[in-house]
Amino acid sequence: MLEQLDKEYVLHTYPRNYVNFKKGINATLFDDMQKDYIDFTSGIGVVSVGHGNKEVADTICTQVNNITHISNLYAIEPQAKLGEKIAKLSEMDVATFFSNSGAEANEGAIKIARKYGETKFDNKRYKVITLEHSFHGRTITTVKATGQSSMHSPNFAPYPDGFSYDNKIDDIYNSIDNETVAVMIELVQGEGGVQPFKKEDIQELAKFLKKQGILLIIDEVQTGAYRTGEFLASNLYEIQPDIITMAKGLGGGVPIGAVITTHKDIFEPGDHGSTFGGNYLSTSAANKVLDILDNYKNSGKLDETIIYFDKKLTELFENNTNIFTNKVGLGLMKGLRVKDADTLAKIIPTAFEEGVLVLKAGKNTLRLLPPLTISKEEINEGFKRLANALAKIS
Incomplete structure (x- = not known):
């Protein structure tokens, strides 16, 4: 019955296993x-x-019995508290925009980088360097940011320009030109084979980019929320990126994404937005998840x-x-x-x-x-x- 319903009424974007988990x-x-x-x-x-998880379930039930959603036209208390929690746990002076997924978070990061490149330099800077075997999402822009040629199907072309891919961290230095605004990498390439980069190489790159005024974007969609043993893999690598993206484990199963940046004043009202992002449901769940994981770590x-x-x-x-x-x-x-x-x-x-x-x-x-x-x-x-x-x- 489940298989029949799925095949008839759901678009087939995944090869399904038709087990029915209850x-x-x-x-x-x-x-x-x-x-x-x-x-x-x-x-x-x-x-x-x-x-x-009973603590998360109870938190969600309590929240939806009161308010599930109002929109970002009004202040949302659990959203503000989650932003504070992320700043404290990251040990960085950051502010956060909340979205619904990792791909949306990476879109937001790219928009921050593009505005930075438009407003902070005499010449327009818009190019973003990523790595081969990376994965940054499935929207048109984040597919193009992904350094896998198999993801760049002509079925969805034309793609946004301004993205290039290097094979190794060392190659990035020679790829930077006067239109480069950011380097976007995962510290552990998840979809690319669970491949961590050397701490020393990342620290050296971070220092170089800082001197050049080029943004370092760390995609922590998979590595964030204690997956590597620390709140962020960036903490483990002892770096302070300009932009960090999170999603996946942050909500414990409730959809949420986050764009975290030290450039707290780069966006103005109207530059970016989300109807659902950071609503009462998702941020209440994420607050409880981080409380549980922070205690678990400590x-x-x-x-x-x-x-x-x-x-x-x-x-x-x-x-x-x-x-x-x-x-x-x-x-x-x-x-x-x-x-x-x-x-x-x-x-x-x-x-x-x-x-x-x-x-x-x-x-x-x-x-x-x-x-x-x-x-x-x-x-x-x-x-x-x-x-x-x-x-x-x-």
């Missing part, structure tokens, strides 16, 4: 046949505090979970060197390089059959993004099931 408890999901699955995906890095439990998950991942890797070639990632954003794409294509459905959800990244990386609150018992069971899947295909 309930979730932390990192465990249950389908309509009461089969349970360990979730090593958290909805592609979204369900940061786990499925069915208690030491997040670091314990990261260490334990990495230990079990290392064991799996070392026991299956015939399948995997490398272990990559930071915090609870992990990947295993698979020897070939065909093997990876077998792992994901076989793991599903065994009751553990995993993801693909790039051409040959098995990606693991569990809820940050995943328990040791769920980690143990998930890796047991994944090991069973690997035994089946090898």
Whole structure:
């Protein structure tokens, strides 16, 4: 029934798995046949505090029983409090614009950069340098900002101009010209294969760009909200970007995006906007999510979970060197390089059959993004099931 309805009435932009999930408890999901699955995906890095989180659910229920939405024509108390919370946790002097998704957040970041380039220089600066294998969204502009030629289908052309792509951090220096306004990168390329960049290389680039007056935009849509072990990967790398974007885990499942910038006066009323962005529902949920994760971090439990998950991942890797070639990632954003794409294509459905959800990244990386609150018992069971899947295909 579900499959029939979906195929008839929903546009087919994803290859669906027609399991019908009915309930979730932390990192465990249950389908309509009461089969349970360990979730090593958290909805592609979204369900940061786990499925069915009672604190978040109670917060949402309380909020929607009063006000769900009014519009940004009026001050929104939880939005203002969330902006303050982000500034304090980031340890930066920033202000935030709230949107509905990561792609929208990156659109906002590009608009800030373009206005900066229009107003801060004698000549117009508008070009943005990104990296190959990056991923910044699926709108027309963020698709073009994404450094993957496979994303630039002629079906959706023409695209906005002003974007170029470098293969390595070192290449960026030679690509800058007198029309370059910003460099936009992920500190860990998620869709590009869970590939972190070297801290020293990023710090050197940040210093260089600051001297040149060129903006550094860090896309933390996937790495933000403690995914790498700190509130922001930028904190972990000890840099202070001009613009940071967030989404995914920030709302714990409620759609929200954020454009965070040190250029607090760059936008004027009318420059940008969003009907739904930052409304009572999304910012109330995000405030509660950050409270939970901040406490989780300060208690030491997040670091314990990261260490334990990495230990079990290392064991799996070392026991299956015939399948995997490398272990990559930071915090609870992990990947295993698979020897070939065909093997990876077998792992994901076989793991599903065994009751553990995993993801693909790039051409040959098995990606693991569990809820940050995943328990040791769920980690143990998930890796047991994944090991069973690997035994089946090898």
